[in-house]
Structures are given as structure tokens and as C-alpha cells.
Amino acid sequence: MSEKDKNQGAKWRRQTNLVRGGQNRSHFDEISEAMFLTSSYAYDSAEQAQRAFKGEEEHYLYSRYGNPTVTAFEDRMKLMEGAAICQSTASGMGAVFASLACMLGAGDRLVASKALFGSCDYVCTVLLPQYGVETVTVASDNLDEWEKALSEPTKAVFLESPSNPMMQVLDIAAIAELAHKAGARLIVDNVFATPLFQKPLELGADIVMYSTTKHIDGQGRTLGGAVLTNDEDYYADHMRMFIRHTGPTLSPFNAWVLTKSLETLDLRVRAQSASASELAHFLTDLAGVGKVVFPGLESHPQYDLVQKQMSGPGTMVVFELDGDQARAFKFMNALNLIDISNNLGDAKSMITHPTTTTHQRVSLEERAQLGINENMVRLSVGLEDVEDLKEDIAEALKA
Ligand SMILES: *Cc1c(COP(=O)(O)O)cnc(C)c1O
Numbered sequence: 001m002s003e004k005d006k007n008q009g010a011k012w013r014r015q016t017n018l019v020r021g022g023q024n025r026s027h028f029d030e031i032s033e034a035m036f037l038t039s040s041y042a043y044d045s046a047e048q049a050q051r052a053f054k055g056e057e058e059h060y061l062y063s064r065y066g067n068p069t070v071t072a073f074e075d076r077m078k079l080m081e082g083a084a085i086c087q088s089t090a091s092g093m094g095a096v097f098a099s100l101a102c103m104l105g106a107g108d109r110l111v112a113s114k115a116l117f118g119s120c121d122y123v124c125t126v127l128l129p130q131y132g133v134e135t136v137t138v139a140s141d142n143l144d145e146w147e148k149a150l151s152e153p154t155k156a157v158f159l160e161s162p163s164n165p166m167m168q169v170l171d172i173a174a175i176a177e178l179a180h181k182a183g184a185r186l187i188v189d190n191v192f193a194t195p196l197f198q199k200p201l202e203l204g205a206d207i208v209m210y211s212t213t214k215h216i217d218g219q220g221r222t223l224g225g226a227v228l229t230n231d232e233d234y235y236a237d238h239m240r241m242f243i244r245h246t247g248p249t250l251s252p253f254n255a256w257v258l259t260k261s262l263e264t265l266d267l268r269v270r271a272q273s274a275s276a277s278e279l280a281h282f283l284t285d286l287a288g289v290g291k292v293v294f295p296g297l298e299s300h301p302q303y304d305l306v307q308k309q310m311s312g313p314g315t316m317v318v319f320e321l322d323g324d325q326a327r328a329f330k331f332m333n334a335l336n337l338i339d340i341s342n343n344l345g346d347a348k349s350m351i352t353h354p355t356t357t358t359h360q361r362v363s364l365e366e367r368a369q370l371g372i373n374e375n376m377v378r379l380s381v382g383l384e385d386v387e388d389l390k391e392d393i394a395e396a397l398k399a
Pocket residue numbers: 091092093094096117119120160164189191192211212213214223224225
């Protein structure tokens with residue numbers, strides 16, 4: 001067991017931490033991180049069990065509370081994000097729900113962005129109100145509207161930037177300030193930005209969360225989630241007990257897959273983002289394609305804010321086809337290489353039609369408000385040769 005591995009993190013640079021951070025070798029001195037598929041742990045004596053339960057001796061108790069493989073993943077995530085605390089969960093939605101439900105109760109006020117991933121919108125506007133939480137949504141990126149929504153005492157603010165699918169970018173630093181004035185903690189869903197290109201905690205957010213199912217796995221194998229924060233009180237007073245007693249725990253097998261995925265995260269996402277940029281420009285000039293939305297294009301409505309707040313554009317490109325839903329379907333069906341799938345962040349490129357899949361629950365009126373049209377498709381750019389992706393798109397457009 002080498003203390004050596006665990007304690008280096010502070011002095012290593014980010015990419016080194018992504019490869020080695022959190023490793024805690026067993027007495028076999030394995031190179032690849034070990035996997036501890038165990039639900040429970042043995043004690044040397046009844047006295048030791050008593051000390052462990054009292055918190056007087058460090059010892060794993062039960063894998064709903066903690067597991068060495070899960071700890072290794074959380075330690076690597078902490079080093080990546082520059083956060084003191086990481087709580088992993090069984091899925092991204094587990095992270096979203098835990099981050100909110102652990103601290104909200106009847107009578108509390110939640111301000112949420114309207115431009116959210118469908119399930120996040122459901123949690124904020126349907127589920128939490130069932131428990132007496134008052135949710136107010138803000139559809140616009142206009143800070144005056146955020147200021148108005150945050151003019152009353154508020155417990156939590158939840159937003160996503162860039163948003164799914166329209167890439168609405170919100171000013172995280174400015175909203176953090178407004179949230180704090182209202183007495184709220186700001187939670188940022190950073191999935192679309194990816195951990196590479198946006199640092200919500202540095203911008204003033206209190207909590208950042210990921211669906212690790214997306215870029216962090218990056219190869220379509222596991223579901224997972226993570227909540228990261230430097231707010232010790234939030235973890236100690238709310239999150240820790242919520243996770244322990246409700247059980248949205250990440251499995252050690254998935255934690256192991258995700259730990260190994262972090263080793264290549266930086267390389268993968270940089271390559272995917274470079275291809276996404278190339279495809280966004282390619283699509284802009286292509287006949288048969290209408291509006292293209294990508295944070296790296298100067299035509300993006302919040303391009304200046306993107307430059308200020310993000311260090312790269314991400315891996316998602318949204319575009320409209322000249323025509324209606326039937327045209328969009330025809331185009332998607334004619335693709336040979338790019339898969340039709342609602343997942344994202346994968347090594348394999350995927351395309352989806354939001355108004356009939358991820359956003360079919362959103363009313364026509366709200367879709368119009370968010371600019372989500374029926375001729376629009378969302379492309380998640382993978383790791384294939386970008387020339388093959390261009391050819392696939394160009395040929396499908398001829399259909
Ligand atoms: C996928 C996704 C989630 C939910 O994550 P799961 O791992 O699917 O539960 C939440 N937010 C965003 C932005 C997502 O893309």
C-alpha cells in the first residue's frame with residue numbers, strides 16, 4: 001500500500017492527475033488501479049467495528065457509504081476539478097436530484113434556468129414542487145430577468161451552460177453573485193461544457209455536477225454522476241447523510257471504468273472539440289443547412305461571453321435543415337456512419353432530433369421560447385476521422 005501514490009496529487013499538473021490521481025495501490029503493487037467489488041468489510045474485532053462506527057478509526061463500513069474503488073474515482077475527480085469534495089452517484093440524474101433534494105424542503109424557493117436537460121427540468125418543475133418547493137424558472141440569458149427572479153430570499157439556483165440543445169450560455173459569475181445576494185447556493189450542470197473547458201467553481205458557483213455517462217466515460221459503457229464542491233457545510237450538513245440514507249451510490253465496477261476513462265479524457269475531448277469546430281464551419285457553408293449553433297462560432301448569440309467564460313467550445317453542434325421535421329428525419333435516416341442516438345459525449349458520433357425525443361415533453365410554447373425547432377438536429381461529435389463525418393453528412397443531405 002503506498003501512501004506515495006495518494007499524496008502526490010497536489011504537486012502534479014492536471015493531466016498527470018488524470019492518469020495517476022487517487023491511486024492507492026494494494027500490497028500487490030498493481031499498475032492498473034485495482035477493483036474492489038465488495039459490498040461490505042470485515043473488522044479485526046468487535047471493538048474495531050465499534051470504533052469504526054463511532055468514527056474513531058478510519059475503516060470502510062459498507063459500500064453504500066464508501067468503497068475503495070469509488071474513493072479512487074472521487075479523488076481523481078477532485079484533483080481534476082480543483083474541488084475539496086466529490087460525491088459520486090449512480091447516474092447524472094442521481095447527482096442532480098441529490099444536489100437539490102439534500103438541501104431543499106417545503107417552503108424553500110428554487111430558481112432554475114428553463115433551458116435545461118429534460119429530466120433536470122422535470123426534477124425542478126414537477127418533482128420538487130410535490131415536496132413543497134417553490135420553483136421559479138428563467139428562460140432568458142438576460143441578467144435583468146435573473147436579478148428579478150433572485151430579488152426574494154432563495155435557497156438554491158440550478159442552471160446548465162451551455163444548455164441542451166440550443167447552447168444558451170449563461171453568465172455564471174454574474175448569476176453566482178445574484179444567487180449569493182439572495183442567500184442561495186448556485187449549482188451548475190457542466191456536462192455540455194465538459195470539465196476541460198469550463199470551471200464553474202472558479203467562476204463563483206458553489207456546486208458543479210456531471211453526468212459522467214457523457215464525456216467522462218466517453219465510450220458509452222456506464223452510467224454515473226458526480227457532485228463537486230468546496231462547501232464543507234453543504235457536504236457535512238446535507239449531502240453526506242442524504243447519500244448514505246437514500247442510496248444513489250455509484251457501483252465500484254462503474255467507478256473503475258470511469259477512473260480509467262479519466263486517463264484519456266483530456267485527449268479525447270480536445271480531439272472531439274477540434275472536429276466539432278471543423279464540422280460547425282463545414283455545416284455553415286453547406287447548402288441545405290440553415291442555422292448552425294456552436295459556442296465556437298462568432299455567430300453564437302453569446303460569443304463574447306463564451307470567450308470570457310469557456311476555454312474551448314465543446315463537442316456538440318446543433319443545426320437546422322432547410323425544411324420541416326420530415327426533412328430532418330430523412331436526413332438522419334440517410335446517414336450511414338453517424339448513429340441515431342440521444343446519448344452524447346461518446347467516441348462514436350451521434351445525432352438526435354430533440355423535439356421528438358429529449359424535448360418531446362416540453363410544450364410547443366416553451367420550445368418556441370427556447371428556440372427549439374422541429375427542423376433542428378443535435379450532433380454529438382465523436383473520435384472518427386472528421387473527413388468521414390463530413391462525407392456522411394454531405395451524402396445524407398443529398399437524400
Ligand atoms: C445526460 C445528462 C444528464 C443526466 O445524466 P444521466 O447520467 O443520463 O442520468 C443531466 N444533465 C445533462 C446536461 C445531461 O446531458
